Amino acid sequence: MLDETAPTDISIRLTNVSKTFDGASGAAVDNLSLDIERGTIMALLGPSGCGKTTTLRMINRLTEPTAGTIEINGVDVMSQSAQELRRGIGYVIQQVGLFPHRTIASNIATVPTMLGWEKSRIAARVEELTTLVGLDQELLDRYPDELSGGQQQRVGVARALAADPPVLLMDEPFGAVDPIVRKRLQDELLDLQNKVSKTIVLVTHDVDEALRVADRIALMNVGGVIEQLASPDELMRAPANDFVKSFVGQDRGLRRLALNAVSALRYHQGPVVDGGATYDDAEQVIAMEGTDWLGITIDGRFAGWTKVNDVRAAHANGSPLADVERFDPIAQIEPTSTLRAAMELIMSSNSSVAVINDGGSFGGVVTLEDIRRALSSAHIETADGTL
């Protein structure tokens, strides 16, 4: 099995890897070098024929490289037999390839059985994985053709993770299901990654999938040439050349909205005062912000919006600020919400700001202008000043 305690942070390293198939005129992959960090998801993205699948398959030696070396956790993949290597790597493909003649449980148990685990340990692991991938236990005795496409793919993932390999290779794993199921599976993959933290290499031709799921993206061109290696946001923000630009398509700015969180913005207090503030303070804030609405917080919690007219009327009446009629905010978001969600809410609310609900207490507001300014700047700073 692969050594998990290797000192470097690089889990998979490809150095000058090339592959030319017999009888082919050009190299499928030409002199590719790539480092993949432990515990991250690397997406190999590109058009068909760019060599992304070939590259993936060289990692577990389903295709043998013509030149170059591949190391996993510091160990050359050629130093052990191909079968031994593969038993330590999870492999998920588009058509899943579940064994039709075996039950789901038996499918999942394939690698542990090969490795000689005791029955009880295998059974426990199968149960554990079934829950992990979100499948019903009663499916275990069924056969693959009785399951839906989404369920089958989940079984495929469970099967790949059975022997708890540190590395997971996925080749267009969600391509064979409809978009709704695909999105759900992508979310579940991210969820899974949070729980088990594997090094994942994912091949896809779907830009949105790569953007949603990957920590880093290697955008490849024909011949296994890496046109750009970057985080999803950086890919959108600063495409390296025309190929990258045309591949990722239009609306880069809008897509970045989904990639960044509200926490990346600078908040400000906005037209909001505490319920116990004086009317003078209130008038000051109203004058500064120039809005028709005033937000009220009570005990650090955002309590609602009041109309400025109502506030002035109350002032005239002599009733306390806290008693002015309040309207619940439509637009409340959390620091972890995406900018896109924030923008969506702002567009549909009356207040033209989104209120930030930071674990129950009022965190501030953001406006469309804040969002725009952040996206167009060279770097997005997080709230604590780091990139």
Added chain:
Amino acid sequence: MTPGPLPSALVAQATNPIIEWEWVVEEWDQIWRAIVEHVTLTMMAMALGLIVSAFLAALALRRRWTMTPITATTSLIYTLPSVALFALLAPVFGNLSRWTAVLPLAGYTLLILVTNIVAGFQAVPPSVRDAADGMGMSRARRIWTVDLPLAVPFIVTGVRIATVSTVGMVTVAAIIGQGGLGRLIFSGLRRAFWTPMTVGASLSIILALVIDAMILAIGLWLAPWQRRRKGATP
């Protein structure tokens, strides 16, 4: 007990019934021995046929170009007239040897068996093979635990068809004295006594049907995943 020409005098005599049950009871030993011999010949032919077919199929799967000549040859063998083939081998192995019959019988099974075995292995979805390889299965292990079970339904179909047609063909082997139930047919024909003929002929048909059903049952037992109806839960 090779058949000869028939006494014309007896042709006119058509007075005996299609089947005389007392004879059946009386001669049950003989009938039973004929059945046993019939089944034995069938099994020997099938065993030989399967071994050769497995070998040929493996060859055809490994080197694609051999498929055409193999198909051509086995088809040719299939069309060889059975009477001629049995007659041809009689002087070689002698009338009393089982091999005179078993060799041609096995030869006739080759076409259907090779075709079906090859088809069975080719029907294994490439994605299943890829997944098996990707999980670290050695080639031998994969062929044994994945390819073969999935090819079984095709192979069983081939075995069914081949066995049933072999049962029919064994009756013809009676012309060289190796026929199981075919000998009953001839003995009846010689004496213009219909009972053994009827018994022999009907039993060979019944035997074929029974064996067919048995193989079908074995096939279903070997491949439980085929039994379930396709239908995805949402």
Added chain:
Amino acid sequence: MIAASASLRPSQTAVPRDIGFFEWFFDADSWAGATGILASLRDTVILCAAVTLVAVAVSVPAAAILAHLRRAEVSSTWLVSISRAVPTFAIAALLVPWSLERGWGFEPWPIFIALLLLALVPIYLNTYTAIRQLPEGPVDAARALGYSERSILTKIEFTLASSLIFSGVRVAAIQVVATEPIRAFLGGDGLGRYVRDGFGQNNNTLVIGGIVLIGGLAALTGLIIAALERLVLPNGVRRLARQQGDTSP
């Protein structure tokens, strides 16, 4: 030539034992007479031709009509298995007493019916499959042009499927010719008599003669029908069949 015993059927051949095959084959006497090669050949050919023609006359229209109407789908798969399992000999043997009872003698009905059953299936199967698998295009176009259903079947579907139908007929004919020799063992005539009499008299010349004649005829049948196909079918149809990878079953 014929042994004096009244109990022998006149069809038995008596041949001196020390003649080799070629001598026998090229001896004029062997060919002449009621039990000669010519007569036996004639008997076999007539029976086989009759069986094939009847099988075609029955199977082809039935299969063509059912295929055109898109009916009787399930039967095809079932028929494939049946087709290889027809126990011709057993069926013929069972029919002998029945035929004798009716006063029809040993021939021709038992063997005729048994061989007919053998021939029906490949012809039916090929015809049905050929027409059923035709692409929708030409048929729809013909319908749109105003052809009657009957014309569509006879002029278009039939023509397009004719190559496959012919190959089915060829397979059936070869199988019939190859199986026909058992007739001699059931009290009949035909080329099988040489093998039968050869065994009975312990005469290898006859046996070999029978084998050669039977095998030769089977091969010849295939060639004749292939030649017939070339003559009858228009060039375009054969070209089309070749393109589609027409492989006979």
